[in-house]
Amino acid sequence: MGGPAPLIRSIETPAHGRVAIEASDGNRYEADLSPLSAVYCFPRDGSEWSRVSIDSYGLGLVWASRFEVHVDQIIGLATRVEPIAAHIPNPTPPHA
Numbered sequence: 001m002g003g004p005a006p007l008i009r010s011i012e013t014p015a016h017g018r019v020a021i022e023a024s025d026g027n028r029y030e031a032d033l034s035p036l037s038a039v040y041c042f043p044r045d046g047s048e049w050s051r052v053s054i055d056s057y058g059l060g061l062v063w064a065s066r067f068e069v070h071v072d073q074i075i076g077l078a079t080r081v082e083p084i085a086a087h088i089p090n091p092t093p094p095h096a
Contacts, residue, residue, distance in 0.1 A: 005059055005070070005071050005072055006023035006024045006025035006027075006071060006075075007023065007024040007057075007058035007059065007071070008021050008022075008023055008024075008054045008058050008059070008060070008061065008071055008074075009021075009022045009023060009024060009058070010022045010054075011052060011053075011054060011061060013049050013050050013052060014030075015046070015049075016043070016045060016046045016049045017032060017033055017034035017037065017049070018030070018031065018032055018033065018034075019031055019033060019052075019061065019069075019074060021061075021071070021074055022084050023071065023075075024058075026083055026084055026085075027081050027082065027083060027084060028081070028082055028083070028084050029074055029075055029078040029080070029081055030078060030079055030080040030081075031074045031075075031077040031078045031079060032077060032079050033069060033073075033074070033077060035077065036067075036069065036073075039067060041063075041065045041066045041067040042065070042067050043063050043064075043065050043067055044065075048063065048064065048065055049063070051063055051064035051065075052064075055068070058071075059071050061074070
């Protein structure tokens, strides 16, 4: 491995089975976690899917159903990776 795993700074759950994280390596990762859906505690619907938090170390996500994924799994299943700066909206110029 090239170094320590990046820390998860923020999480979004845009759809059931999908996550988007912003990581300490400066990237935003969008991942489809549905290949893990055979795990017995995989959240069953969108309501359960949205009940997620970052673990206390910042290295994984934990759902209320007790389903867990590590940041390396999210990165490995990523369908899109882009610099976080690409998601920062342009500030509105002040009105004169």
